[in-house]
């Protein structure tokens with residue numbers, strides 16, 4: 110093929126938001142808090158995701174090192190590191206998906222609500238920037254307390270006039286990951302085949318694993334065992350905080366869960382059908398304004414390249 114023809118094909122692909130390397134739609138993912146305990150392994154996992162063409166790593170400290178390190182992995186995503194406020198605009202510009210693990214984690218004896226004062230401010234500032242620089246991005250909120258940081262994000266977006274409830278997700282996937290693991294162990298079934306919906310919220314007794322709807326179903330578990338599984342899932346975060354004894358909360362399992370949820374969002378954006386994950390979203394399922402339940406990410410293709418999301422609750 111003549112170079113000029115190749116160039117114009119490449120330009121066309123770029124204009125159409127396609128990555129010429131993979132034939133996939135080009136997707137930019139930004140991770141805010143990328144140098145933290147969750148941020149680093151999450152950056153690694155998103156770098157490995159073939160749906161990501163551009164990976165933007167932002168933190169208030171240490172991002173150049175993390176970005177340089179992750180960028181050497183031989184996967185297609187192009188990695189760039191950004192540090193401090195004046196680089197936030199560029200980090201977010203054109204992002205399709207923003208994942209937020211920025212903020213302080215718990216220490217033993219603390220509740221997630223004890224993080225509110227610090228993390229609310231961090232989330233507010235980051236969401237203000239998202240509203241300005243990538244108002245159409247999907248937002249995956251990891252920062253705790255998720256039961257509050259998601260409503261805060263919603264208010265920031267409402268104030269900026271960019272709020273779309275179908276684009277804001279509290280990440281509760283770690284509760285599902287835990288419920289699957291604990292259930293598979295107790296029921297002695299292959300963990301790869303297990304699914305357990307977890308609804309409600311992401312703190313203590315607001316975490317409601319629905320073991321009655323677990324698949325594969327089993328009669329092998331007694332009511333007492335289900336009760337114990339429920340309690341362990343609700344207190345999974347505290348179990349890790351105590352085991353880490355002052356060195357933070359879940360990071361590796363959370364990075365895995367964040368990568369699973371991020372991947373589901375990218376698949377939804379790319380029009381893959383039947384993508385269903387539990388997430389803490391604006392809700393009419395109960396009288397509560399936000400509630401975690403099964404969310405169906407489906408895609409409606411408009412004439413050009415814009416996409417719309419429908420978050421449906423399947424209870």
Ligand code: NAD
Nearest residue numbers: 142144145146147168169211212213214251252253283363
């Ligand atoms: P961490 O302290 O290891 O990392 C947090 C990172 O955020 C740090 O690198 C810090 O520099 C960065 N940061 C702080 N302010 C920032 C800002 N304004 N902009 C960008 N980055 C900023 O903490 P961690 O263990 O990674 O946990 C992060 C958050 O995730 C905590 O709030 C924790 O409670 C929460 N968490 C949520 C879940 C969940 O299931 N949703 C699970 C585990 C942890």
Ligand code: LMR
Nearest residue numbers: 215253345346347358359
């Ligand atoms: C978790 O569930 O592991 C997180 O919410 C972190 C925490 O503080 O428990």
